[in-house]
Amino acid sequence: MTGRLLRLFLAVLAGLTGPLASWAASGDPAISVSCRTPRKGDPVVVLVTAGGAVDNLVLRWKGSDWPMREIAPGRYEGLIGVDLEDPEGPVPLSAAGFHGNVRFLAETELVVSPREFPVQELTLPEGMAEFDNATLQRIEAEAMELSRRFSRVTPPRRRPPFLPPVEKYLPANFGSRRVINGDPRMPHAAVDIRLPQGTPVHAIADGQVAYAGEQFFGGKSVVIDHGGGVFSVYYHLKEYSVPEGREIARGDRIGSVGATGRATGPHLHFGVRVPGGRVDPTLLLALPGR
Ligand SMILES: [Zn+2]
Known part of the structure; x- marks a missing residue:
């Protein structure tokens, strides 16, 4: 040096x-x-x-x-x-x-130390808020499959600054405690970015596609493994263009904004996971690279 x-x-x-x-x-x-x-x-x-x-x-x-x-x-x-x-x-x-x-x-x-998260009251049509047994089983199986993918730790990679996944990055809802039809639900462990259908979505860093598929909640979903236990997740895509296992580069287009799965309108649900848990994606994007 x-x-x-x-x-x-x-x-x-x-x-x-x-x-x-x-x-x-x-x-x-x-x-x-x-x-x-x-x-x-x-x-x-x-x-x-x-x-x-x-x-x-x-x-x-x-x-x-x-x-x-x-x-x-x-x-x-x-x-x-x-x-x-x-x-x-x-x-x-x-x-x-x-x-x-x-x-x-x-x-x-x-x-x-503490952080206050907003409480978000949502009213959803009955079919979107309550599920039959078959749907509950599907939800549980999908959650287990995703947590299996997240448990895989690959070698850490070089870390230039992370890129926002979309050009107009206006995040909302991180950590919102959701109350759906009066019922408190899981906190929202990601940000939502409202954008028109078809807006391109890009990988925030180099990595390998750890999951690409369709889920009940997330709709068309992509998860990228950035190495060292760092993952990014992209839900409700209109379409995705990367198969599981593919190596992708920072900034590659991986799909586009949609409203698939349980979404009330087109938006990107963007989350990140690092060793220790789910963190605010906007703070990850703000880290200087190394
Ligand atoms: Zn969301």
């Missing part, structure tokens, strides 16, 4: 993490985060610095081990998040691996 690049890199880090004084200059690996008090639904960038190469490095967050990516010699990045339904309070975060032949554990703690 040239001196200029290094200064740029440190400037970006300083913007993300504040003073770097707590980092070990050399020797023991140290862990640092973009925010110590993330709110519900916030993504968090984690950096581990070590004097030299680290082997078998994993990030321990919410009871699971997640891979990290080397961004420069002895520097590693991980992207995690606080699920929008996580409770408030302290949560341990650590990085574990081998430094030389010595096992190490670098520990810190995040404190999940």
Whole structure:
């Protein structure tokens, strides 16, 4: 890395993490985060610095081990998040691996802070709000299949800034507590972007299509695996043009806006999932790339 690049890199880090004084200059690996008090639904960038190469490095967050990516010699990045339904309070975060032949554990703690989400009252026709047994079984099977796809963790990829999935990105409804016909329902774990039918939808980053199919709620749906446990989801598409398993590049057209599935009008339902849960897509799009 040239001196200029290094200064740029440190400037970006300083913007993300504040003073770097707590980092070990050399020797023991140290862990640092973009925010110590993330709110519900916030993504968090984690950096581990070590004097030299680290082997078998994993990030321990919410009871699971997640891979990290080397961004420069002895520097590693991980992207995690606080699920929008996580409770408030302290949560341990650590990085574990081998430094030389010595096992190490670098520990810190995040404190999940509150975020108020709007309550959204909806009135839907009876058939859209109540389901017969066959439909309930279909809904359950689809949810299980999707969670199986989300549980697959592939190697982290290089991370330029994420691209908005549509040109006119005007997000609404993240975390809305929905009350449908008077019944409280699951919070809305994505944003809705109202757009005309047929508006092109693009992949927010490089990845592989982890799911492409038709679901009861989501209608024509695409899920992209961006590596390291990071996924983006696109629902209610009019059509999609990418088969499961295809490698796609950041900005590729994957389909177009529609109103398939359980939608009251044409819009893109766009969600993201990172290690730790479902986060606000707009905050993910705002992260500087690396
Ligand atoms: Zn939605």
